[in-house]
Amino acid sequence: MSAEHWAEGVDQLLAEIGPVTGASRVWVFQLMEVQSNAVVQDYVFEWAPSEHYRQLNQNRFRFFSSTLEDPVYRRLVEERQAGVSHDFCIPLMPQGPLRSDLENQAIQSTATVPLFFNGHWWGTLGIDDCERPVSWRGPGLDLLEAVGQLIAAALYRDQLNHRSRQIELFHTLANCGVWEISLCNGRLWCSQSLKTLLGYPEAYSRVSLRRMLARLHPEDRAELWARLRALWRIAESTQFRLDGRLRLANRSWIWHELIGEIQCNEVGQPVVVAGLVLDISRRKQDEEQALAASQLDALTGALNRRGMAQHLETIGPATAPRHLILLDxxxxxxxxxxxxxxxxxxxxxxxxxxxxxxxxxxDGLVRLGGEEFAVLTSGMQDDQALALAERLRRCIADEPFVVQMSEDEPPLKVMMSVSLGVAGQGDEASQATNQLMAQADQALYAAKHAGRNCVLFYHEAIESRAVSLDSE
Structure with a gap:
């Protein structure tokens, strides 16, 4: 059957065997249900040379029920369930409900073949002759059985295609791919959606395991091997999850979740590793945004104390010297x-x-709380850090702040000033952050006692305190 859809192929088959056999009708009943006292079927396919012989559109054949009270028909149903084909010449049949029903349809002879799908009776393929009381035994029934096998094969193919389409649709909607690795020979199988994601053409026959692993970020690849080795050592655990970066067709690194399971044979030996690849880039983006928000002061948008700790980790000791400017x-x-x-x-x-x-x-700008702020800098000398602190002081004190709270009120002009304390970490980068903070705090305290609206370096603050003590 060359038709794209299996139903079209069945119509073509019936249209080809009808004229060859000279039949009045070729039909297919689909079994709906076998009840204790009846069989429910539906008339689903038909070929007829003229409207005179057509029965498909008759309401009596839509989900029709045939009683099993007639022992002849009950035996017929049981034999169909067992895979038996039948051939009837109506004038030679014994009198009874089955013969009467066939005569009411003006049938002179008929042959039927049961259709099986997934091991069960799915329906019946039949051929009727309303003009000739002939026997269909021999070539006629053999042809009908061959056609029945083609229809059953078409049903199987349609089921496989349907499931394949469902799986690929799921992969597309879920932004995921399926993979499987044979531990016997190292061969990799991956779904079409995964191949497309990685930039392989649709007709590409096989993606090698080596190439697939090369698409995983080196850091994540090392973690994957570590997870697998751990699973090998812990027999009771066979599943793993890993967030990793995959290099896609456009050469970008995108976060995906790798979900895998080791499958063992009957003696407990690992034979297959299989799983899913899920696109989690949006989740990672949300996590990064949530993390960034947790490191910012909600009022001003400056870093908070958590953000300050992260900023110190980012600049690291390798960028020393660094300075801390406290301002209040x-x-x-x-x-x-x-x-x-x-x-x-x-x-x-x-x-x-x-x-x-x-x-x-x-540089990092931090709100420590209330009206106290900090500035973290790196790569500056002491005089440069002092110059920066002085610029910060002037940018606050030299111009008033104009606040427009309401259109109905005139703008409010407010003058403000800040006091600043500066501490520096030398090239040796041995000072702890807490010590740097304590020194900057001492410098800030000295700046406030020196009259406010000024900048003092830690060493200057120490000297100023020493002079004050001497004068006492």
Missing amino acids: IDHFKQVNDTHGHLVGDTLLRMMVERLRHELRPG
Whole structure:
């Protein structure tokens, strides 16, 4: 059958054997249900040389029920269930309900072949002659049985194609692919959706395991081998999951989840590793966004303390020397008491924007809490860090902040200043972050006691404290 859909192929088959046999009708009944006292069938295919012989469109043959009270018909059904073909010349049949029913259809002779699918009686292929009381035994019945086998094979192929389409549709909708590795010979099988994802043409016969593993990021590939070796050692565990980066057809690295299971033979030896590849790029993006949000101050958008720790890990000791600048807004409580906390919050956001304009992309701006902030820098000398702190002081103190809280009210101009303390980590990068923070805090404390709105380096703060002690 060359038709694209199996039903079209069945129609073609019936149309070919009808004229060859000279029959009045060739038909197919599909079995719906075998009940204790009846058989329910549906008339699903038919070929007839003229409308005179057609019965497919008659309502009495739509999901019709045939009683099993007639012992002749009951035996006929039992034999069909057993795979027996039949040939009837109606005038030679004994009187009874079955003969009467066939005569009512003006049938002179008929032959039937049961159709089997998945080991069960699926339906019946039949041929009727309304003009000749002939026997179909021999070539006629042999032809009908051959056609029955073709129809059954078409049903199997359609089922396989249907399941294949369902699987590929699932793979497409779920953004996943299926893979299987034979541990006996190392051969890899992967679904069409996975091959397409990796950029292989549809007709590509086989993707090698070596090429597939080369698509996995080296770090994730090492982790995969570690997981598999661990499974080999722990016999009771056979499944694993791994988030890994796959290089796709467009050469980009995309996050996927590898879900695998080791399958063993009857004696417990691993023979196959099989599983799924799921696109989790959106999930990873959400996780990264959630992580980034957890490291930011909700009010100002500056880093919070968690973000500060992550920033320190990012710049690392290899980029030493690095500096920490602590800054505190002078008399900010008075601003809140005078203008309200809504204005105070707006001023904090505006101040962060000003500070950012003075910083490099790799510098870290942190809100430690309240009106206290920190700036983390790397790759600067002490004089450069001091110059940066002075620019930060001026960008706050030199120009008023203009706050427009309502269209009905005139804009509010607020002058602010900050005090800053600077501490530096030398080239040896041996200072702990806590020590650097303590030194910057001492410098900030000294700057506030020196009159505020100024910058002091830690060493200057120590000298200033020493002078103060001497004077006492």
